Amino acid sequence: xxxxxxxxxxxxxxxxxxxxxxxxxxxQVHHNLNMTPVKSFLQKxxxxxxxxxxxxxxxxxxxxxxxLTTTELAYLNQMVGGDSESSWRFEALEILIPGGRKREFSxxxxxIAKARDLLGESLRLEGNGEPIxxxxxxxxxxxxxxxxxxxxxxxxxxxxxxxxxxxxxEIDPLALLVVPVGDLMEPTASENLHAKITQLIRxxxx
Numbered sequence: 001x002x003x004x005x006x007x008x009x010x011x012x013x014x015x016x017x018x019x020x021x022x023x024x025x026x027x028q029v030h031h032n033l034n035m036t037p038v039k040s041f042l043q044k045x046x047x048x049x050x051x052x053x054x055x056x057x058x059x060x061x062x063x064x065x066x067x068l069t070t071t072e073l074a075y076l077n078q079m080v081g082g083d084s085e086s087s088w089r090f091e092a093l094e095i096l097i098p099g100g101r102k103r104e105f106s107x108x109x110x111x112i113a114k115a116r117d118l119l120g121e122s123l124r125l126e127g128n129g130e131p132i133x134x135x136x137x138x139x140x141x142x143x144x145x146x147x148x149x150x151x152x153x154x155x156x157x158x159x160x161x162x163x164x165x166x167x168x169x170e171i172d173p174l175a176l177l178v179v180p181v182g183d184l185m186e187p188t189a190s191e192n193l194h195a196k197i198t199q200l201i202r203x204x205x206x
Contacts, residue, residue: 054080059161062163070116073159080151081150089105090111091108095146132198133194136160140181142159143156164176
């Protein structure tokens with residue numbers, strides 16, 4: 001019986017070491033190829049839970065007297081990704097977008113002012129009776145501007161969700177997060193995303 005327990009423990013230890021070795025090897029390969037690091041299942045699950053928590057906060061806030069300000073935007077980013085108090089991006093950055101292409105972002109001298117401008121334009125569109133276009137504008141521009149150090153896509157999705165909820169438009173926040181955005185540098189990408197999000201709006205909203 002004791003030998004059986006030892007064998008099981010040895011096998012368990014071996015499997016754990018193999019998993020760690022696989023993840024470390026995969027991360028090294030991604031690093032050598034200048035690719036985004038591999039995320040573990042637990043990391044993805046944690047991001048999922050954080051996003052759901054952020055979505056619940058967003059929905060409650062949008063339906064209250066709260067306004068989507070730069071402070072609220074930064075708070076959403078911290079909820080879904082950033083752990084530090086200062087999550088705004090100032091330095092230049094290079095990332096890989098879906099499809100393997102590189103995207104370079106220049107230095108930002110004042111990301112908060114840029115965010116304020118985007119929020120203001122989105123609010124103007126909403127005030128002109130174009131709530132979906134206002135939400136899509138905010139979604140695309142936040143992704144393109146890459147104002148935060150991390151979690152820009154999830155932050156953009158929540159900002160879009162805030163605008164839609166504020167206009168009493170019902171939509172699944174998870175569906176909003178995973179909707180394909182394509183290459184937003186393409187001329188038709190924004191209109192394509194507008195059509196996709198419009199299809200996700202639940203009947204009876206508004």
